[in-house]
Amino acid sequence: MTRPSLARSADIDGFVIGECVHHGGMATLWSVTHPGITAPLLMKVPLVAEGEDPAAIVSFEMEQMILPRLSGPHVPTCFGTGDFERQAYVVIERIPGKTLYSRLGELPLAYEEARVVAGKIASALADLHRQNVIHHDIKPSSIMFRESGEAVLIDFGLSHHNQLPDLLQEEFRLPYGTAPYMAPERLLGVRDDPRSDLFSLGVLLYFFTTGARPFGETETLRGMRRRLWRDPHPPRKLRGDYPPWLQEIVLRCLEIEPAWRYPTASQLAFDLGHPDQVKLTARSERMRRDPLSTVWRRRFDRGLTEPKPKVDLAAQLASCPIVAVALDIGEGSETLNEALRVTAQRILATLPSARLACLNVLKLGRVTIDRTLDEQGHNKHIDRLVALQHWASALQLDQSRLTVHVLEAIDPAAAILEFAAVNHVDHIIIGARQNSLVRSLLGSVSAKVAAEAVCSVTVVRPPRTAALREPGDKDGKVEEAVKVQAARP
Structure with missing residues (x-):
């Protein structure tokens, strides 16, 4: 089969060759265009002439196999590949700027x-x-x-x-x-x-x-x-x-x-x-x-x-997740927080290399000016950091596996979701209080987190009282229900 020419204006599978923009030790890069693609493109072509390193061909085969399988903002988009029988190439998006x-x-x-x-x-x-x-x-x-x-x-x-x-x-x-x-x-x-x-x-x-x-x-x-x-x-x-x-x-x-x-x-x-x-x-x-x-x-x-x-x-990554537990440290949250601790303990017991991030959201007013001190003159942010550390101390984790974070935000659910996305959190554990009129009308923080998170979410409810417990229930020290959302793809 005749090999196509790598000359300006030549056509290879619909890609029109432009100028050579780089000549490396294992491949050359050419600017190309395609009538159906608006993004700026580069065509990478391996060096296969007499005397070239055979590793250049093998590494190009690896690139041809791998690039089309990748996606997301951290890799260049692949728009096409060509085989060695006619003309080997890979066409990728041209990232503006320098390395x-x-x-x-x-x-x-x-x-x-x-x-x-x-x-x-x-x-x-x-x-x-x-x-x-x-x-x-x-x-x-x-x-x-x-x-x-x-x-x-x-x-x-x-x-x-x-x-x-x-x-x-x-x-x-x-x-x-x-x-x-x-x-x-x-x-x-x-x-x-x-x-x-x-x-x-x-x-x-x-x-x-x-x-x-x-x-x-x-x-x-x-x-x-x-x-x-x-x-x-x-x-x-x-x-x-x-x-x-x-x-x-x-x-x-x-x-x-x-x-x-x-x-x-x-x-x-x-x-x-x-x-x-x-x-x-x-x-x-x-x-x-x-x-x-x-x-x-x-x-x-x-x-x-x-x-x-x-x-x-896959097993290496799965054994070392980042787990975030979102806590409410206000009055009346002790029972729910104990259930959250039990759930976190169970998860971390099977993952000795996992990291735990303890979160609390200091809710800000939409129109009011927020005070940094409470009525007793204590700094709210510092008090919450101390409370998170106290909650986590019962887990007896090595300090290299534990961090505590107080997030200040108008929307607690949005703050938790943003923290999880920015910090590559693999699993969120969050508590859900009993139903109330406000939560029925506006929706709960836990429901929003469970619906919108890009990672696994476990929602923990406080245990039932003794009078409401059904046969088969244990001593009420663990969560009433757990809801798990699909893991990050």
Whole structure:
């Protein structure tokens, strides 16, 4: 079959070729148009000439398989693919602007700006991982931003899809990726662990806040293998004003063993979104690398240097959800809050890596001027934070798994829904009071949350009194009814 020409004005399956906008090491990018598509488009074409790296062809096959399956604001929309028999290509939307690589001349960035940038990337990774894909090439040149602010991940040639054949794993033995950003387990052939992307993001955040790469610029395989046992210099050694909460996040991402990192991108994004609630450990205070005795112990620890068992991506994400419990701490709420505690305890008992966010909404008036102090002169916001911490103390959770939040809003349900969406909450637990005339006319907060949330919702009612209990009821210390909404797709 005759191959179509990659020349200006040529037609390939209805796509009209424009100018070549980029010539990379594994593919070229062309601007294209299509009479039925108004969005600006790019056509990516692999390099297949004599002497080209065969990995370029295999990685392009991976991109052809993966891109059409992805959706959402954090990936470019795919409009078409072509096979190798005639002309291999992928047509995607053209994201306006430049990649994050264009900002390298500005490093180091201000800590707050770097936090916001990294938070957006972590949110994009959380969305990608929920679609069964691990990127495996997170670096500045693989990240763009939409005009609306969302991070967009590009270049999926090295990616792993949990439900598709991994051609790179099957056909090559050497790890492919960008050396300074590659996770240690990748050197052992592990490609199915989503925490590898979190390591790469940790490298990027370290680089963007210190101006130095944590493992240098080396690209030799021997040099890269040192990261299996050698930790980087703590950022605070490079910059004396480095925030402890930020070092805690960065060094946790850069842990050698994946199990020591954040379990999910959602939990990493949560900490980046709430730096004041990051639980500080010894990581945050470190000024030196690990002593040589620790390094040598790692060097000969076969558990760290041998390949790891296969990771089930879906199971990994499901075992580490973010759970939010919405509490009313006003008078008369004690019974309902005890039922909420029992429900939360049951859920968290089966999910030892779950995070719990305790919420309360300080309702604001629509037309009145709200006072920050109550009649006794106490700060309302602080009192509610203390009440939430007191409620959660009975759960006896490790402090790294718990945060408390007082939201100030006119519409409590809308505030809870917004918190859940912004913070990638997987499950909301909320109480429902007994019926009243006001709730009948205006609708309840719990009903609105259950109807509109994009995650699972458990609605808990207070227990019945002894007189109203039916045969088979227990002692009334648990919820009367539970309603579960479909989980996030």
